[in-house]
Amino acid sequence: MASNILVIGGGANGLACAFRLAKAGARVTLVEAAEQVGGGARTVEFAPGFRASGLAHLLQGFDARAAKEMRLERHGFQTSAPLATILPGETPLTIAASGELSGAAPEVTEEWDALTARLNRHARRLAPFRQLPPPRVKGRNDWMSLAPTALGLGRAGRRDLRDLMRLLLTNAADVAEDDLSDPRLQGLLAFEATLGAWAGPRSPGTLLLELNRRAMGAPRLPKGGMGALAGAMRRAVEAAGVTLRTGTRAERLVIEGDRARGAVLSTGEVLAADQVVSALCPRTTLLGLAGAAALDTGIVRRATAMPFRGGAAKLHLAIEGDPGFGPGVDLGARIVLAPSVDHVERAFNPVKYGEATDAPVMEITCPTAHDPSLAPEGHHVLSIIAQFVPHAPKDPAAARARFLAGIKARLEEAAPGIGARIRHEELLMPSDIEARYGLTGGSWHHGDFAVERMLFLRPFHEAARYAAPLPGLWLASAGSHPGGGVTGTAGWNAAGQILRAA
Template sequence: MSDYDSIVIGGGHNGLICATMLARIGHRVLLLEANDKLGGLAADREFAPGFHAPVAQTLYGLQAAVIKDLRLEDYGFVAGDPPLNLVALSTEEPPITIGDTALSGAQANDTLAFEQYRSQLKTFAGALAPFWGKTMPRIGMGSLKDLMTFGHMGLKLRLLGREDMLEFFRVATLPMRDLVDEYFESDSLKAALCWDGMVGTKMAPRSPNQAVLTLLNRMAGTHEGQHVVPTGGMAEFIAVLERSARSAGVEIRTDAAVKKITIDGDDNGQRCSGVRLADGSEISAERVISSADPKTTFLRLVGAANLEIEFTNRIRRLRCDGYVAKVNLALTDLPVFTGIDRPDGRMVLAPNMDTIEFAYDNAKYGELPEQPVLEVLIPSLHQTGLAPKGQHVLNANVMYVPGQLKGGWTDDARSTLMATIMEALEQYAPGITALVSASELLTPLDLEAQYHVSGGHWHHAEPAVDQLLMMRPTYEAAQYRTPIHGLFLCGAGSHPGGDVNGNAGRNAAREILA
């Protein structure tokens, strides 16, 4: 008899969600986390004495079904403050505040256009919403279940009406630049609106790929794509998931790195029989579910020797180059941003889309951005305990910073990037440098090393058209099942992708239980 029914590798939110759902129906579940804390990129980290900032600071795609299925409110989950406004900052234009349905500080034409823009995207997001929570049909299969999924999708799109349906097919694969150019005049507004479709990816405004579809995925959550800081912050959100998991009967071990997934073979083919830990101990299970990224799962934990060469080649070719660096600043006081009464929103420092495009061009060639583009948040305005009283934490996503930097990530390269970032911040918050008592820079290479994510990519694999839906991460592994009997996926590299929305973990559990 196996030690467990199910072993889940990885204690991020998807791993916790999958493990909890399996345990609730009676599975003996063991969850293994390599680090000393649960949560993955949402785990709390103290980057300077008394100053805390996880890599993932906000919720913006959490599914209502996850909250309900795991009874998260019973374990203390509270959505928290109202959604954060998005603020477009530019040295050329006044700040523009972007809410859920309205703008503040924009020209009249843009204000009117935003209502139409947001309404249209909400309509499209609502039509697609059910399918982020479903297993995508297998390519070439014609089962009744698959046909019903396709039929349901077709019906939802047809119910949009002819005009909206045709517009959806036109818009869904547009570059973000083309979409926002159709609606708006303000350069900084267009740059900020692009941001929410591209952040965490290897795409720029002109990229002819899936940024609009990614945006619609994010808008399918409980806050329709708006970002919130949950009560107690992301650390408390992870604690809620842990309480729910333990209550369901999940056994959790941290500091328990998996070295290998155990594969046995006989005349009936290969099957997964458990795991071997870094300390040499072996644990058996009826199935193993990995929330690690696909490259880590198949190439490092399973090993190419246990896979067909065609499948291995497809996994090797997955694009998972992280392009986002994280900067955390410990501040002795609250900085003053020009033109803003209180810096309590998500501030995008990108004067126009060309600035974003040029930073992307630098990154493509392994170079540091000459003019970095940033999304800045001061989470200590929304959550106590992140900094000593009267002091603050500034957290920034710096887009288009290559993990594979030309010449490598030397101390000089890090210093150069930090100096460039501080110079950019000074343009919008004069005097901020004098408030910095400590700082932290996490490059994609650092994220890869510290969080065991190939390439340091937030989403485990680029959300591009050939790596989405029934192709995520690739065929033969796109329905959470893998070519090896008893081995499943439940991480962000599976449908529907990354972000802290929980769909991949929930979908995987439902597929296992089907």
């Protein structure tokens, strides 16, 4: 493939896309506005001597095809074993990465095992769809490519298939409360089903979000933090011959003859290209880089109407000594503070009215339990994803103070005395996430992640096959199929479509 291709955005999707195209023989240049590639997977120093994964802090569902072809292990990338999940309490509950529950009464364990087996069975059947490019509505060959996966669903049996169809539009709260009796396990399911979404557990369709999460496999913590993945991917794309231009922003596309022909960079340079791939969010790409004048009115309307509602914040804490979660809580595990379904639902309710909750739910990791070099000796780092807080609260200062106070109060309940051991803190509200990482609305998934905007429906029909509604332009971000997470799949699939079209 003799072609000159420009890739805009150096997150996991942009890197995966650039690598695949370069290996196929294209001349690829990747431009990234930040000084380092990796996007939300970069490792950052948030206080002197304290480092953490800047945004995403766990790796879940990274594309096996990209990992294999990029030979990431040869480039120094390693992950720990999948993380267990701990639910603190008088008697902590521990859920192994394989799903086994310990610390609960026998009848509670039996309930959990039955529901886990049921959800995992359905998730395995949905998993292959994540790697498939969306079919053309009238394309017989593309629909035929779905046949093996569709037949796999057909072999599920009438009862199992009926159960899956029912669950796809069910809310997570109903399943949690119907099948589980322990409030903490109910809360865990509710939390996971809404993590990164603009939805509460009683919102329709949230059980599908949980199935999608399970289809991605168990979360892992990369050795050296998420920045280690970014570093390995950078070495892989450089070895493949990709030209990297960091600290360089693409300001706008060059459009000639109703076709994308390159981009004008922040340096003032015009970089010509036969094809342009954007790993930025669809709205930024279409309305910002291309501009409304280059698009049909209907496309402008669709791009404008796309919801980008980030409700999750990221908090980094520097702790002197042990965080103090108490006996039975392994700092190397993933700690979830979501005591019940109602806690998660009540945390979501205020954001609908432009306010932050004062009782957030959260996921906590302690990266220094795996890599002590991330903090000075005798100290720890806590990396926390907390929900919910709006991107544009009515009173930003008050919302920040209320939300941070709520996080600390919840932490104090789980780890008494931790407040006195906090030496530094950095809270990234959704607006901060947008400013630092270019995620419109602070949306981690480059657009709302909901039933009507998942899988083959992302970002919208006219752009669902990675080809933008502007010749020469391609979309390769988490705003496209299969959606959010540091997976590289959208970028890998987009590269495949570009190669097919060549």
